[in-house]
Amino acid sequence: MNVQRFTAATSREALAKARQAFGEGTLILSNRPTANGVEVVATAEDSLATLESAVSAAGSRSGNTPQRQPQAQPSYREVASKVEEDAEQLAMSTLSFQDYVRERMLRRRAEAAQVQKPAPTAMPAPMPVSAEPVQAERPRPTLTQRIAMDIEAQPQRPSTQRKAQATPQAPAVNKIVMDELHAMKELIEDRFNTLTWLGQAKQNPIQSNMMLKMIRAGYSPTLSRAILERLPEEMDASESVRWVMDVLERNLRTDADLPSLHEEGGVFALIGATGVGKTTTAAKLAGLCARTYGPGSVGLITLDTYRIGAHEQLRAYGKMLGVVAHLAHDKAALQDLLGLLSNKKMVLIDTTGIAPRDPRKRELLELLDLPEIKRLLVLNAGGHGDTLDEAVGCFKGTSSQQVILSKTDEAVKLGPAIDACIRHQLLLRGTTTGQRVPEDWEPAVAAKLVRSSMRSTGVSAYDPKTSDLGFFFSQPANTTAHKGRMDA
Template structure:
């Protein structure tokens, strides 16, 4: 019996080596983590057939318990018990044994059906009844049709195609396979982290700074081996800086000019941000270079607030009640260096959000998403997903001065490939505005903020990974 060992850095690579050696009929007998990665013991399915034949010659029964059971229709509980018995007998991994069970069951059904065929002169193969959980009228009709349908026999050179498993069982086996893969990868990563305390400490540092487990794990899996603590920290900071997109190499918003609509949730500081941009442009190009338009007809005092900022800057603020009025005002202000549209703050799942976004679907109107830098990671992620446009989304981080942790905002910008166009650091107009600096934002996010009741401990890493590994960051989006 040809049994070989394969060792690789990950379980997927080891399985790939096994399949290269034995082909599609590869059977995984065992796998375990080692100092060098993951070790997989595998053999070919033909070798298992030889074992089956050898066991039938030495036993009076002539067939294995699995073969004798699968010759009859099975229900889900029978399949589950057989999986456990044969997995223990063969010392195979549950992951590989699922594929084995499905292939062997189909093959045994096909052989059983051929043994029960009529005489050779009128040879026919009757499709076997499919197992199901509970009969329904539609399912009963389908099964009756399958039982009544016959397929003329052909030459033995063309083997019968294996019968597929019922959809319910196949779906559950597929879900079990994904669960086992997820847990195996998690345990594998945690095993490596225990052997590398620097990696584990960096993971805790990123999680405590507010970065998501998904992004943190994606970064640390690519960290070069052999780095000391200082080199590892510098490498992580460099990766975050390179992946946080800003306009540092281009013109600032007030220098670029154009028509911008500020959108976002309620209370994130859109009106104040519009006033700061208007003030910067007026200071550089004069008050006559700026146009202000308000679409906020819901919030009490919204129009008065924008008008007050406009009077302070020497700029007239206009109000648009509908799409026609907005188009007229945009035509009137077409000669301005910068036109800023202050919109109504809406929750991500507010039904009026779609109507407002359609109102802004006009030529040359660019959208600026305002995100509260102190918001919770889930809240920021939901907001970005709801307001994100088809083109490259530009964002402004507001209320930096109020944020305890900048990690969630930076994490959302990296994962969603957002371009940060600036940050607001207070309520003063227009003084509390800064250009977006990736280096300053990332380094500020990793500064120690003291003890917090929400900070995880080293023992919590397993729980964090079990909850987060279902959502993976596309590797092509990260430049490590």
């Protein structure tokens, strides 16, 4: 093996001399400072390869561990260990040799450890080493905790640190999971009850036909099922129709036992959505009061400053009845007018038509927030059930809500309006049937309204068939829609 020493003032010059001697395949064996500068021990890469092949051939011929050369083997180990130190101290650029020496040293250490290790036995698979400190063993998680961990792990597997941070929030997660499980349990029970009820309804043709008749009349599946679940089984078709109509009549609240609005008197504000007929209804009530107690017993106020011609329309109605219509722009003007008209038998306030989702609705309700004002909600009898529900919910007051059904002559089906009044426990004070003032006003008669709603209107594209009843009850019933007690 050709090994030479090169001495120079700096390590750069010594490395240059070594490369001049051995070429590009120069291997640096050592590098140390001396009194004269830097001493570098180097050899050629071919010499080291020749040495390795000779040692391997000798070992294969002898069949045992090859004999050590007098000086090559010890010097190689010493040089290898020294190169590690020199590489760390001087940061030499001979990366190829350093990698080679590291590889051989690691291989030899592994072989030595394998020889010293006892015979292998069945051992469990090693657990992954965690970078966190060892903690005390935690109790086994419950079923709810395992479900919570599975739900959290579904979108993305959290790291160990993230799990440790989420541990204090376990009670909140458990509560959410328990709420979800209870909701799922209620949903499953409701679905099974619905399927059971539908099976019984199919076996009972009278109950099935009555359900179909009520839904075709515009009643909601929630109210229809609540009534027909109490239908006696021994009734025939005609008796079941009378029984259902009787239940609807008893649950529809009207002012049959109370004085009519113009006889009761007081301050009434008519509220509702745009186009439901508030101004015409106010004129009809004013006409009834003026015809009974004289024109001087009625006061008219309008708050509608948005709609063009609103004040002129009410003023025209008032002029026809001999009553002056006043305009109030704000709450102070309204209070002044109420004080001026305090001696009147009946004061009617016509308000601006506001959609339930209009932000101006709050301003209107605050303007009418006076103790002497009673609110009358005007509902279009021909409106859709969802539209009526939204209007009732948005204009609902703290006291018992009083309503007037307008345009009953234009309604194809009265079922949705009667259904909304029953489910929301509204007090029906009257109905309007046309544009004539005040002739087209009718008191609220439950029997008449229910009979009109149950009349057959002919074939409609929106009427379901018997086979479609399952679709109406495929969703869970809205149990919060009917909070009152059903009088069956």
